[in-house]
Amino acid sequence: MQCSMRSADVSRRRLDAVRRVGALCLLAGILLMARAHPVAAAPVAQTPAEGEKIFQEKCTACHTIGKGPLVGPDLQGVTQARDRAWLTRWIMQPDVVLAEQDPIAVQLLAQYNNVPMPNLGLNESQVAALLAYLESQAGGAAGAVQQAAPAALPTGDPAAGRALFMGTARFQNGGPSCLACHSIAGVGALGGGTLGPDLTAAFNKYGDAGLAAFLNTTPTLTMNAVWSRQPLTPQEQADLWAFLQQASLAARDPATLNQLIGLSVVGCAVLLLLAQLRWRRRLRGVRRPMVARATH
Ligand code: HEC
Ligand code: HEC
Incomplete structure (x- = not known):
């Protein structure tokens, strides 16, 4: 029993390691690609129009x-409420500002x-x-440029989304499966990659x-490195x-959790039974010749 548990543990650890290495290779590849195709130098224009484009993305x-x-x-109105130097630092490096325990950042974090x-x-x-751009919008909607309405998405099919997530269906413009970097409840009994957060x-x-805007714009660093090169189509989004x-x-459905617990109980019972059978057989193997010897 102990032995079979240990080997299950080892193979699980091996699988984890393989997955982690896979995700790292993927990231390294992405970073290399990013090197190979340097993005055009950032425009110097600091117009509200340029800012609006960045804001949308x-x-x-x-x-x-x-x-x-x-x-x-x-x-x-945030440009009126906060100091410009603070806003600049915050938008460039919110992680650094927060790590410094900046009081505004700490309070906002708790609030959100x-x-x-x-x-x-x-x-x-x-x-x-x-x-x-934010400044130009500070006065309110009256007379200001309206935010572009997000493009209406086609109706989504969760089964098709699952296949894309798992990698059993391919993305039209190419790209790794989401599972390479993410896990999600109930998908893949062994879970997924760990480079990105769990998406449950x-x-x-x-x-x-x-979420629609996130999938459309993939604004965060790693997500953007992957999907700005091979965008998700509106149907895929x-x-x-x-x-x-x-x-x-x-x-949220407790039935799913109960199912999982039930399955793992059954799994343990089967393992115990198998282990016991092997143990008995082993004893029998030893006992038989001993019994035979004793009776002769
Ligand atoms: C993934 C979500 C996310 C994205 C993308 C994001 N923000 Fe934020 N932002 C937040 C959260 C959450 C807060 C509240 C502070 C916190 O919890 O860290 C915040 C706070 C702010 C604040 C401070 C607001 C205040 O009341 O002082 C500003 C300014 C800001 N964001 C600007 C931006 C700009 C500009 C962009 C795009 C370049 C952006 N954010 C992209 C999540 C995001
Ligand atoms: C190369 C690894 C990688 C792949 C592939 C990947 N992601 Fe991500 N994803 C990340 C990382 C890392 C983050 C954390 C933010 C960042 O750095 O971009 C993230 C963040 C996210 C978030 C925001 C989660 C949160 O809690 O804020 C969503 C949603 C998301 N990914 C969805 C997807 C979907 C859907 C796919 C498949 C189409 C996918 N990702 C494929 C690495 C990846």
């Missing part, structure tokens, strides 16, 4: 201007469910453009519109969105 998964909070606060704003790898001129709660974290929604609902 990098911020709309988590922020609105004047339409209420999403994952992060509504940014209307302890979800930290990610470092998006923006340079100073991009942030200046963003601030110019992603739907609830971002909400309907936020919709299918993944539907699958992530389903996974978040399934995770």
Whole structure:
């Protein structure tokens, strides 16, 4: 019994290691590709229009201007409420500002469910453009440029999204399976990659519109490195969105958990039974010749 447990443990550890190495290779490949095709130097223009473009690509998964909070606060009027130097540092390196225990950052973090704003790898001129755009929107909707309405997604099919996530279906523009870097409840009994976070709660974290915007813009660093080169099509985004929604609902369903516990109990019972059978047979193998010898 102990032996079979140990070997199961070893093979699990081996599988984990293989998966981790796989994810690292993938990341290394992505970084190499990023080197091979350097992105055009960041534009020097710091116009509100340039800032609006960056805002649509990098911020709309988590922020609105004047339409209420999403994952992060509504940014209307933020250029009046906060110091410009603070805003610049924050947008460039929120992780650093938070690590310094900046009082505003600490308070915002607590206020927004302890979800930290990610470092998006923006340079100073991009942030200046963003601030110019936020400034131009500070007066409210009246007379200001309206935020572009997010493109309506086609209806998603959670089964198709699952196949894409697992890698049993291919992305039209290429790209690794989501499972290479992510795990999600109930998918793949052995779980998935560990480079990215578990996505069981992603739907609830971002909400309907936020998650759609996230899948469309993939604003965060690693996600952007992967998917800006081989964008997800609108249909793929919709299918993944539907699958992530389903996974978040399934995770809330206690029946799923009970099923899992039931399965693991049955699994343990089978293992115990097998181990006991082998143990008996081993004894019998020893006993028979001994008995034979004793009776002669
Ligand atoms: C993945 C979600 C996410 C993305 C993407 C994101 N933010 Fe944030 N942002 C947050 C959260 C959450 C907070 C609240 C602070 C915290 O919890 O760390 C925040 C806070 C802020 C604040 C401070 C607001 C205040 O009241 O002082 C500003 C400014 C800001 N973000 C700007 C941006 C800009 C500009 C972008 C795009 C370049 C962006 N954020 C992208 C999640 C995000
Ligand atoms: C190469 C590894 C990799 C692949 C492949 C990948 N992701 Fe990610 N993903 C990450 C990492 C790392 C993060 C954390 C933020 C960042 O650095 O981009 C992330 C973040 C996310 C988030 C935000 C989670 C949160 O809690 O804020 C979502 C949603 C997401 N990924 C969905 C997907 C989907 C859907 C796919 C498949 C189409 C996918 N990812 C494929 C690495 C990956």
